[in-house]
Amino acid sequence: MKVRVDVMLKNGVLDPQGEAVRHALGNLGFEGVEGVRQGKVIELDVAEGTSEDTIRDMCEKLLANTVIESYQVHMG
């Protein structure tokens, strides 16, 4: 069973890498890019029937640093 976890910096946490990407887009002539935020997508292949709670536990304990990051779990 495939599960996808999206990890993003929390709103309000400055994202230096996203800012660099935004500048680079501007340099390429793409106008009007107001903001870029960069995150991670983590794909898990887990045993059938693994609960969302278990995936959330994985996020809390390792996949995200909840001091600065938030996460979203997409089952199946």
Next chain:
Amino acid sequence: MKAAVLVFPGSNCDRDMAVAFERAGAKVTMVWHKDTALPGDVDIVGVPGGFSFGDYLRCGAIAARSPITASLKAHAERGGYVLGVCNGFQVLTETGLLPGALMRNANLKFVCRALDLRVETSQSDFTSGYNAGDMISIPVAHHDGNYTVDDETLAKLRAEDRIAFTYDQNPNGSTADIAGVLSENRRVLGMMPHPERAVDAQHGGTDGVAMFRSLTASLETA
């Protein structure tokens, strides 16, 4: 004083830290990350700099879940001393032994040079060899040293006098120029600059010596 220095795959300042402890008179044991126990009666554990586990996922994240880390946490919770430098600081925030997180440098540059630090407090066994307000020169070498805490935690760190060092010239965008912070019981210190690289005049400076000497002095008499 008995010291243990943890070694993870990708640690590269472990031997420097061992030498710094030894020169201050400590007996040092190196401990591999797959070990589950620290040597008995160890006074202080050093978590060294480097790139543990290739900085995969987040700097320090995998090391913070290594087998030895449970013993490290138990040691700290018993009131044991811990010094985390650079990647070691990242590991300590990832374990939750210190608040905040270390993000990519705000200017995205790897910074590698000696910097002036201000000693913010002498009220700890790490910093009692300095006076508050002293300026010391200590090397930094990191890409992810941008210390980030929320306003509430920052206020708490200030109120409890737990900011150990600040940068004179902030190299990485860290909140309130913070270079190092102490735990609530003042026995865990995490810092991005490398005091263990400033213990020999031939290496460019000796401003780190006072930290290792004051630790030895405090822990010998304890």
